[in-house]
Amino acid sequence: MADATTLPVDPAAALERARQGKSYWHRVWERLRGDKVTLAVITVIFMLVAMIVLAPWFTVHDPYTGSVLRRLKPVGTPGHWLGTDEVGRDLWSRMVYGGRLSLLAGVVPVFLALLIGGFLGVLAGYAGGLVNGVIMRLTDVLYAFPSILLAIAITGILGSGLQNTILALTISFIPPIIRISESVTTQVRYLDFVEAARASGARPLTIMRYHILNNILGPILVYATSLISICIILAAGLSFLGLGVTPPSAEWGLMLNNLRQALWVSPLVAALPGAMIFITSMCFNLMSDGLRQAMDVRL
Amino acid sequence: MSEAKVAAVTAKVGSRPGRCGPSTEGREPIGQAQPLLAVENLTKHFPLKGGLLNRTTAVVQAVDGVSFTVQTGETLGIVGESGCGKSTIARLLMHLIPADSGKIVFDGLSVGASDGLSLRELHRQMQMVFQDSYASLNPRLPVAMSIAFGPFVHGLAKPAALRRAMQLLEAVGLDPLLFANRYPHELSGGQRQRINVARALALEPRVVILDEAVSALDKSVEAQVLNLLVDLKAQFDLTYVFISHDLNVVRYISDRVMVMYLGKVVEIGPVDRLYRRPQHPYTQALLSAMPSMDPKRRTREAPLAGDPPNPISPPSGCRFRTRCPFAEGVCEAVSPVLRVPPGEELCLVACHMRVPGSGHSRAAKE
Numbered sequence: 001m002a003d004a005t006t007l008p009v010d011p012a013a014a015l016e017r018a019r020q021g022k023s024y025w026h027r028v029w030e031r032l033r034g035d036k037v038t039l040a041v042i043t044v045i046f047m048l049v050a051m052i053v054l055a056p057w058f059t060v061h062d063p064y065t066g067s068v069l070r071r072l073k074p075v076g077t078p079g080h081w082l083g084t085d086e087v088g089r090d091l092w093s094r095m096v097y098g099g100r101l102s103l104l105a106g107v108v109p110v111f112l113a114l115l116i117g118g119f120l121g122v123l124a125g126y127a128g129g130l131v132n133g134v135i136m137r138l139t140d141v142l143y144a145f146p147s148i149l150l151a152i153a154i155t156g157i158l159g160s161g162l163q164n165t166i167l168a169l170t171i172s173f174i175p176p177i178i179r180i181s182e183s184v185t186t187q188v189r190y191l192d193f194v195e196a197a198r199a200s201g202a203r204p205l206t207i208m209r210y211h212i213l214n215n216i217l218g219p220i221l222v223y224a225t226s227l228i229s230i231c232i233i234l235a236a237g238l239s240f241l242g243l244g245v246t247p248p249s250a251e252w253g254l255m256l257n258n259l260r261q262a263l264w265v266s267p268l269v270a271a272l273p274g275a276m277i278f279i280t281s282m283c284f285n286l287m288s289d290g291l292r293q294a295m296d297v298r299l
Numbered sequence: 300m301s302e303a304k305v306a307a308v309t310a311k312v313g314s315r316p317g318r319c320g321p322s323t324e325g326r327e328p329i330g331q332a333q334p335l336l337a338v339e340n341l342t343k344h345f346p347l348k349g350g351l352l353n354r355t356t357a358v359v360q361a362v363d364g365v366s367f368t369v370q371t372g373e374t375l376g377i378v379g380e381s382g383c384g385k386s387t388i389a390r391l392l393m394h395l396i397p398a399d400s401g402k403i404v405f406d407g408l409s410v411g412a413s414d415g416l417s418l419r420e421l422h423r424q425m426q427m428v429f430q431d432s433y434a435s436l437n438p439r440l441p442v443a444m445s446i447a448f449g450p451f452v453h454g455l456a457k458p459a460a461l462r463r464a465m466q467l468l469e470a471v472g473l474d475p476l477l478f479a480n481r482y483p484h485e486l487s488g489g490q491r492q493r494i495n496v497a498r499a500l501a502l503e504p505r506v507v508i509l510d511e512a513v514s515a516l517d518k519s520v521e522a523q524v525l526n527l528l529v530d531l532k533a534q535f536d537l538t539y540v541f542i543s544h545d546l547n548v549v550r551y552i553s554d555r556v557m558v559m560y561l562g563k564v565v566e567i568g569p570v571d572r573l574y575r576r577p578q579h580p581y582t583q584a585l586l587s588a589m590p591s592m593d594p595k596r597r598t599r600e601a602p603l604a605g606d607p608p609n610p611i612s613p614p615s616g617c618r619f620r621t622r623c624p625f626a627e628g629v630c631e632a633v634s635p636v637l638r639v640p641p642g643e644e645l646c647l648v649a650c651h652m653r654v655p656g657s658g659h660s661r662a663a664k665e
């Protein structure tokens with residue numbers, strides 16, 4: 001273990017390194033660097049995000065104006081290299097702009113659910129007793145519904161639209177995140193080093209900050225990233241069912257639904273939004289797997 | 300570091316600034332030399348919940364009316380079979396779990412009382428080393444941070460706390476340059492336990508509770524850590540409560556020994572006296588189970604058969620009577636209390652045979 005590069009040179013440096021205590025993340029990064037698949041996948045995600053954010057620079061045509069004369073052009077048409085959709089809008093433009101809503105609806109609910117569910121789960125795990133009982137039994141009630149059914153029911157009640165989609169997906173992702181964070185917190189909570197920290201007279205919040213959080217954040221984050229791919233698919237699914245974003249918004253799931261009728265006319269064009277959903281969720285899934293391996297420093 | 304620097308460092312750690320002691324008001328009047336730690340009638344019963352409504356169906360009497368004292372500067376060894384309540388006592392002393400009843404008096408101040416010692420102050424004065432050297436260190440923190448945590452939560456700035464951690468690493472025989480920034484999984488068991496000892500010393504406590512602190516180490520490392528503990532005790536004027544099931548280790552390190560059986564104290568006495576002339580039949584059985592180097596004194600039969608009875612429903616009267624070769628009617632009827640046996644001043648025994656006129660056939664007549 002004592003390779004020369006990790007040895008501090010002098011006491012001041014040792015103090016400095018110990019104070020920063022960043023070596024764990026440093027090691028995670030080193031493992032990640034050796035994992036070519038994860039690196040490639042992260043690169044793809046970055047490119048995708050860059051393209052979506054800088055959409056006007058990557059597109060020529062407006063995604064919302066089409067011409068009936070140019071309906072359902074096949075892939076490879078000059079000027080529209082990915083063809084056009086059922087009302088003659090450029091498909092490449094719509095794919096790029098559509099990524100904005102699809103990714104938003106895929107990432108924001110997971111992030112919100114991570115904040116809310118993570119807080120509740122860690123609270124339940126750390127407090128134990130009655131608090132744990134109340135939070136976990138309420139979670140069980142939500143757990144009784146499959147997440148897609150829950151999301152459909154909520155958007156069904158609230159009506160379609162981006163905000164309601166995000167809200168519905170957030171609610172349906174809170175229970176699993178509560179579960180995971182409660183279980184990892186409970187595991188750490190009763191270890192001797194937490195007892196030792198209590199024995200040194202530290203207050204609960206201090207123990208949480210210095211001894212619990214650094215042991216549970218990794219697993220919870222990894223789990224949350226694995227939910228992103230599911231969330232993208234669910235969001236697209238809601239739009240496909242007409243419960244998500246409304247036309248004429250560009251969104252992958254909605255595009256898939258609209259182009260469904262054209263499946264026999266120009267199958268390639270109709271399948272493209274589906275391919276984007278597949279690639280994106282696959283990338284997030286592989287990234288989550290890579291992160292899990294990198295963070296799982298066997299101790 | 301040079302020798303001189305080491306000496307300077309240890310002098311600094313050993314000098315204990317701010318050790319002026321709490322105020323004398325609210326102290327318990329105690330006759331002779333006041334013990335540093337006095338425990339009176341400490342009791343802890345763990346309820347076993349079960350059934351439909353989560354009712355208490357049974358009670359484990361982990362610690363039942365235990366009283367003892369620890370003098371300043373001595374080492375009290377606590378021995379007993381597993382499940383006899385040794386570790387529960389450690390946790391009760393540290394107030395990691397609340398006691399059902401009983402009193403803990405530290406340096407004349409009742410712990411937790413309004414005019415006594417606050418828990419925070421108690422934790423500064425009394426620290427603990429756990430058995431599992433690995434589970435008791437945060438795997439995500441460099442060991443220097445684990446050591447510095449205590450001083451840090453007691454108000455020392457982080458750089459100063461880390462500097463103290465460096466000094467303590469030196470004091471427990473680990474080169475700070477090599478070890479400060481390591482993580483627990485990069486250390487051997489012995490090194491980790493040294494870190495745990497350093498962590499316990501970081502708050503400059505007066506009492507250190509060692510709960511099976513060397514039991515999980517292999518013999519050679521165990522000896523090193525034991526010697527380190529002896530050195531540190533002299534260096535920092537410590538008082539130890541040393542909990543172990545290893546009779547040889549307890550004999551080596553203790554001044555006095557307390558023997559426990561099923562949550563009760565059966566005998567307390569000075570180590571030499573207790574090992575030479577054990578008074579209680581349980582102590583006698585324990586000691587005769589020790590492997591002897593002398594082939595003439597080879598143990599042929601297990602002196603104690605079977606397991607201790609279930610602590611959920613301990614035997615009536617003397618708890619040892621079910622395994623005691625001398626048990627009689629009185630042992631079943633009356634629970635013996637700790638008292639000074641005839642002819643021995645320094646020890647206490649809870650056995651009817653050592654009480655004149657108790658009704659036991661082996662007891663002296665009144």
